[in-house]
Amino acid sequence: DGETSASNAEETICYGVCRSNCMQSCRYAAHVVDGKLVKLTPAEYAEDLYRGSCLRGMSYMHRIYSPHRIKYPMRRVEGTERGAGEWERISWDDAIAEIAEKFTSISQEYGPKSIVFDFGTGNYGEIQGQTGIFNRLGGVIGASKPAGMNDLATGYGIDRVIGTGLMYFANEAKSVLDSSHIVVWGSNPVHSTPQNWRWMQRAKEQGTKIIVVDPVKSATAHKADVYIPIKATTDGYLALAMANYILENDLQDDEFIAARSTAPLLVRRDTGMLLHKSDYAEVAEGEENPAYVWDNATGAIALYGEATDPALEGTFEVDGVTVDTSYTLLKQQLADYSISEAQRITGVPEETILELVDVFTKGDAVSVNISFGMDHYMNGYQSCWAIAILMALTGNLGRDGAGFTGIFLNTALALNMKALWAAPGFVGMTTAFPMTMLHEVAETQQFNGEDYPIKAMVSIISNAVSNWPSQNNFLEKILPALDFYLAMDMEMNDTVRYADMVLPVASFYEHEDFRKAHNLPYIVHQSKAIDPLYEAKDDVEICGLIGRAMGFEEAFPESNTFETYANLLLSSEACEKFNITLERLREEGYIDLSVLPGKPGIVGRTKFTTESGLAQLYTEKPAPRVNYGQDVKERFAKEHLVYYQPSAEVCEESEAAQTFPIVFIQEHSRWRTHSQWFNSPILKELDPEPIYKMSPEDAQERGIESGDIVEVFNDRGHMVVKCVIDPSLPQGMSRMPKGWQREQFIEGGYQELTYPTHDEWAVAFNFYDTRVDVKKR
Amino acid sequence: KIENNLPDVVWWNRILTDGGAEMDIPAGEFPNTTIEYVPVNCQHCENPACTKVCPVGATYKDEETGIVHQDADKCIGCRMCMSACPYTGVRSFNWDEPTHVLDMNIGGVDAPEHQKHTVEKCTMCSHRVAKGEEPACVEACPARARFWGDLDDPNSEVSQIIKKRSFKQLLADEGTKPSVYYVG
Amino acid sequence: MTDMTSAAAAAPINVSQNTEQQGKKASASWKSTGLTVGIIVCGILTIAGIALWAMQLSGSMIQTGMRNLDSWGLYITFFMFFVGLSAGGLIISSVPKAFGIKGFGGISKVAIMSSIACTIAAIGFVVVDLGQPTRIWELFVFSNIGSPLMWDIIVLGTYLILSCFYLWAQMAHERGRVSDKALRVLSVIALLCAVMVHSVTAWIFGLQQGREMWHTALLGPWFVSSALVCGTALVICVVEALRKVGYLSLDQAYIVKLAKLLGAFVCVDLYFFACDLLTEGFPGAHGADVVSMLVSGQLAPFFWIEVVGCAVCAVICFTPKLRTNPLIVIASLLAIVGILCKRIQLLVGGFQLPNLDYVGALSPQTITNWEAGWTDAYAGMVYWPTPLEFGVMLGVVALAGLVFLLGIKFLALQPGDKIQAESEK
DSSP states (O other), X not given: OHHHHHHHOOEEEEEEEOOSTTSOOOEEEEEEETTEEEEEXXXXXXXXXXXXXXXXXXXXXXXXXXXXXXXXXEEEOTTSOTTSOOEEEOOHHHHHHHHHHHHHHHHHHHOGGGEEEEEOSSOOOTTTSTTSTHHHHHHHHTOBOOBOOTTOHHHHHHHHHHOOTTTOOBOOGGGGGGOSEEEEESOOHHHHOHHHHHHHHHHHHTTOEEEEEESSOOHHHHHSSEEEEOOTTOHHHHHHHHHHHHHHTTOSOHHHHHHHBSTXXXXXXXXXXXXXXXXXXXXXXXXXXXXXXXXXXXXXXXXXXXXXXXXXXXXXXXXXXXXXXXXXXXXXXXXXXXXXXXXXXXXXXXXXXXXXXXXXXXXSSEEEEEOSTGGGSTTHHXXXXXXXXXXXXXXXXXXXXXXXXXXXXXXXXXXXXXXXXXXXXXXXXXXXXXXXXXXXXXXXXXXXXXXXXXXXXEEESOOHHHHSSOXXXXXXXXXXXXXEEEEEESBOOHHHHTOSEEEEBOOGGGSOEEEEOBSSSEEEEEXXXXXXXXXXXXXXHHHHHHHHHTTOTTTSOTTOOHHHHHHHHTOSHHHHHHTOOHHHHHHHSEEEOXXXXXXXXXXXXXXXXXXXXXXXXSOSSOOOSSOSSXXXXXXXXXXXXXXXXXXXXXXXXXXXXXXXXXXXXEEOOXXXXXXXXXXXXXXXXXXXXXXXXXXXXXXXXXXXXXXXXXXXXXXXXXXXXXXXXXXXXXTTEEEEESOOOGGGSSEEOGGGSSOOOOOTTTOOOOTTOOEEEEEEO | OTTTTOOTTOOSXXXXXXXXXXXXOOBSSTTXXXXXXXXXXXXXXXXXXXXXXXXXXXXXXXTTTOOEEEOTTTOOSOOHHHHHOSSTTSEEEOOSOOOOSSSSOOSOTTOOOOOTTOXXXXXXXXXXXXXXXXXXXXXXXXTOOOOOOOTTSTTSHHHHHXXXXXXXXXXXXXXXXXXXXXXO | OHHHHHHHHHHHHHHHHHHHHHHTOSOHHXXXXXXXXXXXXXXXXXXXXXXXXXXXXXXXXXXXXXXXXBOOOHHHHHHHHHHHHHHHHXXXXXXXXXXXXXXXXXXXXXXXXXXXXHHHXXXXXXXXXXXXXXXXXXXXXXXXXXXXXXXXXXXXXXXXXXXXXXXXXXXXXXXXXXXXXXXXXXXXXXXXXXXXXXXXXXXXXXXXXXXXXXXXXXXXXXXHHHHHHHHHHHHHHHHHHHXXXXXXXXXXXXXXXXXXHHHXXXXXXXXXXXHHHHHHHTTOSHHHHHHHHHHTSTTHHHHHHHHHHHHHHHHHHHOGGGOOHHHHHHHXXXXXXXXXXXXXXXXXXXXXXXXXXXXXXXXXXXXXXXXXXXXXXXHSOSOOOOHHHHHHHHXXXXXXXXXXXXXXXXXXXXXGGXXXXXXXX
C-alpha cells in the first residue's frame, strides 16, 4: 500500500530536455525510482511561460519502456525479403564487424561516396543528435550526405528580404507580448508549438488581436479573434496584392522604407546588379563595397549613407547606364497584383483583404507567426518572400513586437561544429544532390551524367521511409540499389522494417547531452537519468565502435567519451564569451543566452543580416538553396524581385487539379512529432488509428460518412483508412494527422501520395502540394 | 494519468469536445465552425451527490481541503455514486483487472493503488496537494489554462480569477455546487 | 423474456402442487416427482448461475455489458422487477387480513412464500451486481445511514425477516398459538413494510439527482402502484392456474374483483406515467428529451409495449364482456410484461441521455458500444446485457424458484386443516 511503497521507493530527480523535432525544447524533471524513469514533469526555466510540456514529452517513458522497443542488434534473416519482418538477434561484436566490413568493402570497390549517411530529426542533442557525432564518422569516411530538404523554404523565402539564412528568421516567442496584432499565417501553434501559443494567449489576454490566415479552420483559428479562410497556396498572391494596394494608396511606412530598406539602392538595367562602389573603384577582397543611391540634393549618385537626400524612387542615367531605384522596380513589379484579382485567386473577399491591410498598416506592431505550412508547397518560398516584403513595406520588422515568430533559433551562440566534425583524417561528406534526387541517382547509379554508385545507406535518427515524399520511390528505387541498409532506432518504424540491420539506440534519457534550444533563449543540459535499456547504446559509443572497426583509430580513440566531444563542441569564442562549459551546464541545468537581458530576441533589431544591413526590396544575387548542377541562369533574372507563382499541383489550374479534386495535407497533431510516438501505447488510447479527415461536401458527393473506410489515391499511390467528416475543412481540402506507419494502415500509407520533385531554387520537400481523390471502400 | 499510474484505458480527466459528433471535430459549417474543449474530471462538489448515496462511506468529502475522496479499500463496487454523479464519466469503475502497459509503476511514488471492481476517480492529486504541490494536470497544462487553489481564500489566485472573469460551472442547476469553474 | 417464463413457471407449478395437497386428490408420485424435478432443475440453474457469477468475479465485470457511462444493467433492472413481484404475495395475503376481507385465505401462505422467494431474488440481484461482494460486511460496520441503498438494504432485510415471521405467524395462528388480533396487527405492519420497500427502492433511483429520468418525486408512489399491478397480476395468474387444474374452487366473483382491482391499479400506474411524462415534457427542456426517447426514441418498443399492454389490460378488466378467464390471464400477463418493460425503460433511460452533451475519446471502459463511436453508441440502446448477465440472472431467478420449492417441500403451506397431517410426515 501507499506507506510501504513510499518507504521503499527512493525518488531521485535529474533534469533533461525533450529533443524531438517539434521545434520546442521543454525541460523536464526526470523522476527515477529503483533505476527506472517513472515520471517526467515540466521543469522550470527562468521565464515561467517557457516551462512546459505536452502529451508526447510527458509520456516519453512509454517509449523508453515500450514493449515495442528494439532491444538488441538484429539482422534481417538471410534469404528473406526486406520488410518481411524476419529478424535474428546478433551480438554487438558481430554487428559492428559486419558494418565495418560492408562499409569498408563497398567504399573500396565503389568509393566512399557510395555510402549514404541519412540524418533525420529524431534527436536534437548537439552530440548524440542530428548534427552530432555521426557527422564525424561520415566525415572521416567521406560518405555522401544528400542535402536536407525539410522545412527550408520558409527561411529561404524570408532570407531574400532580411538575410537570415534558412532558420534564423524568427523573433523570440516572448516578443508577441509587444505586438498589437499577431497574424498566424498558415501555422497551427495551438497543436504544433504550444510553447509559442502560450505567449500568444498571454498577449491576447492583454488585448493583442490574433488573426489566422489558413485554408483550414485550425485549432488556432478557433481560438483567434479573426479567421480568414484562403485557398491553399495562394498566400503569396494575397500578400503581394496587399503590398500593391498599400503602395498605391500611400499607406506604407515611409520612414522604415527610407531608413531600413534597400529602397534607394540603384539597380543597373544592363546587368540587373546594384550599382556598387566597385563599379567605379578598386575594392579589395574583404573591403566593404557599398551600393550607390541617387542624391536629389546633388542630382548625382552617391554611396549609400553619403547622400543628403537619397531618392527612393526614380529612374536615372548614370554614365550611359540606366538605373532604377530598388523601390521603383518593386513598385513596378507589384503593379500587376490587384485586390480584385486577389479576391478571385485567393477566395478572400475584398473587404476582408482591406481589413487585413488595416492590420498591417494601422497596427502598432504586427508579428506574423509562420512555420512550415506554406513551406510545404512548391511555391512556398515565394509565399514567404511575399509576406516578408509586405512586412518590410509596412515597417513591421526588426523592432519590439514586429517581425516573424515561429522558429526562434539563437544566433548568439555558435558552437564549434568544426572541432566536433573534423576529426583527424577528415575528408568531409559529399553533398552533391538533395534528398529528393536520391532515388534517381540510386536507380541509375548516375548523377548529372556521370557514374555515382549508391551501394550502402545508414539512417541515423531518421525515419526516411516514412518521412520522405513519394514513399514508393524509396521502396522501389532506393532500396533495391542498396547492398546494405543500416538503421538505428528505438522502435520498429517504417525505415527499420526495411533495413538489413538495426542497432538499438539509447533514448533521450539514457545518455548525457545538451541542446541549444529551439524557440528558447537557452542552452539546456540533459543528464543521463537511467542506463540504456537492454543492449541499447548511445551514438557516441556506436560511432566509436564503427569508427575503430573501420580503422579510424585516430578519429575515435577509445579514450574519447561524451565529455571529450562536448568539450570540443563548446570550445568556441562565443562559448567563452557566454562562459558556457560542460561543468556549468551540468551544474545549472540551463544557461540563458539572451543578448539583451530581459528583452526578447528580435531579428534585425539594429540591422539585418543582409550584405547592406537593410531589408532587401530587390535581391541582387539570388542563389538556389542547393546547387546540384541545375540550370540557374534560366530563372536568375526573375529571382531579383518578388513574384507569385502558382503551386505545382494544388493550384486550381494545375493538370492534377483536373483529375484529383481534393487537396491532401499532413496535419501536425498533438499526438506525434513527425513519426515519433507513432506507437506510444498511452497516446494510442486517445488517438488509436490513422484517420483521414474530409470536408462534408466532398464526403457527401461520394456517399461517405464518418467511420467509413475509404481509399485515398492519386497516380503515385494510395492508402486505405478510416474517414471522419470534418467541417473545419472547406470543400476540396482534406487532411490526416501525420506520423502513422505503414503497418498501421489498412493498406498503403499517406506518404505514397506525395510527389518526389522540388522547386529548383528552394530545393525543399513539398509534402502538402498533393492532390488526391477518395472513394468508399 | 501518468502521475496517478492509472491503469490502461482508465481516465480520470477526460477532455471532451463541445462541437461536432466526434472528438476534436467542430460543429457548424465552414468557416463558421465552433469548438470548445471541456476538461471534465471530478468536480469536487461542495454538495456532492456521490457521498450521500455511498452505503459504506467509501466516498467522502474532506472538510478541510474540500477534496472528495474515494477509498478503494472500502468500496464495495455498488456504483451508487456513479449513478448519482451528474458529471457522468468522471467516476470510473475498474470493470477489468487493472493492467498497465508498462511492466512497472509510473507516476508519483505515492500514487494511489488501483483495484479491480472498485470505483475510482480524480483525487485532485491529493498526494501531491498534501506535499504542497499543484495537481499534475495544472502543472502540465501546455496552454496554462488550468488554475488551482483555495476558493475559500478570497485572495487566492483562483478566487481572484473567478472574481474578475466570467465563468460557468458544469450543470450548475443540479445543485451540486461544483468546485470546478470554467472561466471565459 | 426468458426471465418471464421462468418466473411465471416457478409460481404456477408450486401452486398447483399446493392445490393437490389441498384437494388430497393428487397421487403421491406426482407430487414427489414433480417437486423433485423442479428442485433439481432450479438447483442446477442456481449452481450454473453461481458458476457464472464466480466467472464474473474472478474474470471481471468487463464481461458484462455495463460500463462507466451505463453503470447499471440487467441485474438492477431485475432487482427492481423482483422487488415489485415480491409485493404481490404479501399484499394479497395481508390486505384481506388487515382489512378483514375474506377470500384468498387458501393461498395466503403460498403467496407469502413466493414473496420471500422474490425478496431473496431481489437481494441476490444486488449482490451479483456488486464489484466486491466480499466486502458486504462493511454495510453493517460502516453503514452510511444517509444512503438510499442503505435504507433499501435495511428495509429489504426487514421485509424478508418480516415475511418469514409472518409466514410463521400464519402457521402458528392456524395452530392457534397466535391470536387473530395479533395476526391482523402483523398484517398491517407487513403491508406498511411492503409499501416502504417499494418507495425506498424507488428512492434509490429517484434521489439520484444526476439522472433526468429518475429524479422525480413521483417515483415512490409510482413504484408502489407498479408493484400493485404486477403483484395483483401475478396472483391472478396463480389463482387462475389453480382453478384450471381444478384443485381450487374460487368464486368467479373474487376473480372479477381481482380483475377490477388490477384494472384500477393499471389505470393509476398509467396515470402516474402520464403525469410524469407531462411534467418532464411540458417545460420543453431536457425533460422533453426523455419524453421523445420513450415515445419515439430508442426505448419506444418498451414504452409502447407497456402502454398498449396496460391499456389493453385495463380494457379487459373493465369490460364485463371481456372478463373471461383466458382474457383475464392474458391481461395479467400483459400487465406483468408491461411493468418489466417499464423497469427496462427506467434503468436504461437513466443512462441513455448523457448529462454532458460533449464527445470525447472512448475506451473499452467508457460505454457498451465504445467501438461504434460516440454517435452510434447512443444511436440504439446504450446498454444491452451480455449472455453472462442473462446466465447469472437466470441463476438468481432459479434461486428464488429453489427457495420456493424447498418451502413447498419442507414447510406446511397448505390450508390450516391439513397441518396436522403434514407435520406428522
